[in-house]
Amino acid sequence: MRLINLTIIKLSLVILGCISTATTAKDYFVDNKQAYTDIAKALKAGDKVILKNGTWTDFEILFQGQGTEKSPIELTAQTKGKVILSGQSNLRLAGQYLQASGLVFKNGYTPTSAAIEFRRNKNELAYHSRVFEMVIDNYNNPDKRESDYWVALYGKHNRFDHNHLVGKRNKGVTLAVRLNSKQSQQNYHQIDHNYFGYRPTFGSNGGETIRIGTSHYSLTDSHTLVDNNYFEQTNGEVEIISIKSGKNIVRNNVFYEARGTLTMRHGNGNLIEENIFFGNGVEHTGGIRLINKDQIIRNNYLEGLTGFRFGSGFTVMNGVPNSPINRYHQVENAQIENNTFVNVRHIQLAAGSDAERSAVPINSVMKNNLIINDDQVQPFSAFDDVSGIKFSNNVANSSVLNALRYGVKQTAVEMKRNKNGLLYPTSNMSAVGAKADLKVIAKKETGVTWYPKVPAVIAFDSGKTHAVSGSAKSLLTAIELAKSGDVLELESGQFDVSKLVVIDKVLTIKARQQAKATLTFQRSSLFEIHDGGSLKLDGLIISGQSSPDSAGNTVIRTQKWGMVDNYRLNMMNSHLVNLDINHTFDFFKTGKGALADEITLINNKFDGVSGDILRLDSETEDLGIYNADYVTFSDNSFSNIGGSLVTLYRGGTDESTFGPHFIMTNNSLNNVGLGKRNKRNASIFLHGVQVTNINKNTFVNSAPVIVEHTVGEPKTSIINNIFDATDAPSVTELRVAGPHTATLKNNKVINPNSK
Structure with missing residues (x-):
């Protein structure tokens, strides 16, 4: 009887505690930074902070407190997508059971090491916290070589989901899982249902989209789950996802026209399964790169991948004997099974073999995989001894390397698209290739519903066409008023431009059909490309006859320093003359740090250039x-x-x-x-x-x-x-x-x- 009474008393106390928490929780509607500061230190379980719609400039948000599983502390927008964090703004979370959502970071950059950071400092981290339905859009440091993260995960049991991240252009990983203290190791974070949009080519190391760990902590387990994310044209560098820790799971993600690979760079015992790679024949689209011990790669579907070497559709690396922690550890006990490769141009084994990387893969198996190429050109390359990878029950529609034939059956295979959009054999081959019920997450199922997933690059000639009469004043006015994608069509005449023309939009300048339009310029350069700018010239005569009589003139240049955006320069059907007023007269000169996605010259005539x-x-x-x-x-x-x-x-x-x-x-x-x-x-x-x-x-x-x-x-x-x-x-x-x-x-x- 006494035991029953004690139980009733304990239950009553729990109920009273819940009622007390619910009744004391508060909603705070905050309309300025000082108002947020006034309440930020006193937030309790169940409290909700609502930021007023509008643009908040230079707002460094410290979101901290001790919520509970049933009564988290919330930070959100009055209307999701209507609270803009600009200038030098960021968000730091520290404490337990915190939830932040609905904010947009754009038109600025973080003043610290990350835009969203799951810690206040190295001692105060976030646990059991969630960030969801956030947008980070082109939120880049103007110094392209200055490194930062957009998202840095610390602590344990945190979730980052249903977010939209696009346009990371400066150095640094888009999302990093940090393992630099025991409080952040074996963390069991979850990264899911995010839209990772266009990340342009960075032009050097430091352009990964996700990195889990670093080489220094690579023998530590992270237990991070990356699932149901969509990676579209994440082209920063050769590693899209760089795994540098152990016991992670990467599952059910879609990589769409993404240049690079999912790379197990360091760490052991990772599981890579049920991911979908659609290359669509785009150059340098890759799949999976395998290094280290005890990796499992199964039930992945890879189609239309053109990448080679370290960016191949599938790569098994050679290692360094007795490798230091930051180099290449030998592949050992890899399980590569039930994957489907369709029109994957390169499957490379013992890749990177050289005097240093001489440790060949050992004790590994590659079984039950399906390899189909429409052109029936076999995709395998072996750069060293691959006898340490045992092949069995693989099926291909082409012959393969002699050293692999014992474990790859060559047969004609007819393929048909299933309802999930993937190709499967029409005959019964259920034992090989990826399973028939793979889920292919749609782009619309990731990110947020209230922020558009727009095309990554504005195409030339995609806007309106404007006629421009034959004077420099008309041309300068037309350039100023034009929108990105517009075309300026010049009438016959000489356009003697007296000022430097800044190109900060996507613009085509062309001669009207049969028109003779001549551009001359009085400054040391005619065009200067800035962030947001790309230029196409077509059918023009460009002369240096009016240029200053001094060394170092150029027709086109980028700004001398500080470009963050990549640009494009196309010129066709044009005639360039008299670029020799003085010595070192160049047609085009880049500034430091600038990167062109493309420079294309077609059917032009250059006559007389001193540089x-x-x-x-x-x-x-x-x-x-x-x-x-x-x-x-x-x-x-x-x-x-x-x-x-x-x-x-x-x-x-x-x-x-x-x-x-x-x-x-x-x-x-x-x-x-x-x-x-x-x-x-x-x-x-x-x-x-x-x-x-x-x-x-x-x-x-x-x-x-x-x-x-x-x-x-x-x-x-x-x-x-x-x-x-x-x-x-x-x-x-x-x-x-x-x-x-x-x-x-x-x-x-x-x-x-x-x-």
Whole structure:
């Protein structure tokens, strides 16, 4: 009887405690920063803070308190999406059972190491807390090389879900799980249903979308779950997700046209399952890269992936014997089973094999996988001994490497799309490939419903067309009033521009059909590209006749320092003359830190340039940084060019990028690169370029092509060219012993200058 009474008393106390918490909880409607400060330190379980709609500038929010599982403390917007945190604003959470939602970070950058941080300081962390339905949109430090996170997870048992993150452009991981103290290890965080939108090519290391741990703590388990997220064009660098800890699960995520890979860089015992990769044939789209021990990769679906080397559709790395903690540990006891590879161009085994990375995979299995390529070209490459990977019961529709045939059955396989949008065999092959009921999460199921998922890049010629009469004043007015994507169509006439024209929008300037529109300029440069700007020129005559009689003029340049946004520059069907008023008159010159997604020159004529056509060599610290990702010359003619057509430089030993790329086809060069101020003594100078294709060009009385290979197993092809009174191309391996690895064939060298 007494036991029953004690139980009743205890139950009554619990009920009274719940009633007390509910009755004392408060809702606070806050309309200014001071009002928030006044109540922030006294928040109790069950309290709710509502921020008034509007823009809050330079608002550093410390959200702290001790909530409970049933009565969390909440921070939210009056209307989700209507509270904008701009300027130097951030959010820090510290305590237990905190929930924050509904805010938008844009038009600024964090003043600290993260925009959203699950800690106040190194001692006060967040536990059992949740951040959801938040937006971080292009919230970037104006110094592109200044590193920060958008989200930093510390503590344990925290959840980050249904958030929208797009446009991370400065250095630093978009979302980092930090394991730098015992309070943050074995954390059991959950990262789910987030939309990770466009992250442009960063141009060096430091552009991951998610990183779990660091090499220093990589032998520590994290137990982080990453599931049901959507990664769209997350192109920052070769590692989209970089796992640097143990016992994590990455499951049910979609990677859509994402350049890079899900990489098990450090740490052991991770599970990678039921993820979907759609490359759609986009260049450098990758899948999964495997390093370390006890990794399980099963029931993943990979389709249309073109990536190679460390960015392949599937990569098993070689390790370093007795590897230090920050290098490559040997692959051991990997279980690779029941995955489907459809039109995956490269599956690479023992990748990275060299004098240092000589530890081949051991005690691993690859079984029950389905490998289908429509062109029936087998995708496997083996760079070392792969006998430590046992193959069994795999099926392919093409022959494979001799060393693998014992475990891969070749057979014709007809594929059909299932209701989930994935391809499966029409015949009964349930034992191989990914399971039939894979869930493919839709983009609309991730992120928030109230913030649009807009296209990543505004296309040229996607806006309105405006006629511009033949005067500089009309042109300047039209540029000022134009919107991104617009086209300015010039009538015949001479447009003698007296001021520097800033391009901070996506703009096309073209001559009206049959019109003769000539641009001259009185300043040291005609166009200067700033953040948000991209420029397309078409059918114009551009003359340097009105330019200052001084050295160092340019037709186009980027701002000299401080660009965060990548840009594009296209020019076609144009004629450039008199760019020789003084010495070192360049067509284009990059500022430091600027990165072009593409520079494309098609069907142009250059006659009389005292400097270079493209100066892309401002990054000289040899840190793996470069100034242009894709440079393309096609069907142009160049005569009397004192400098080089291009100086494209990527120094250092970093292997985390895909570029630069240089493509040159069907161009003619006459008297190019022989000016006394051309320090490179080259018509083309390429240092550290990763992909080079020089094909069907004619060089007459010109300086040679000079290529310097550094790291990353660069692919260089120089074929079917004519070198008349021009020395043969020079290719040098700066970091690898032995002969160069370029392909030089079917080139014709006539009366080289060196003789």
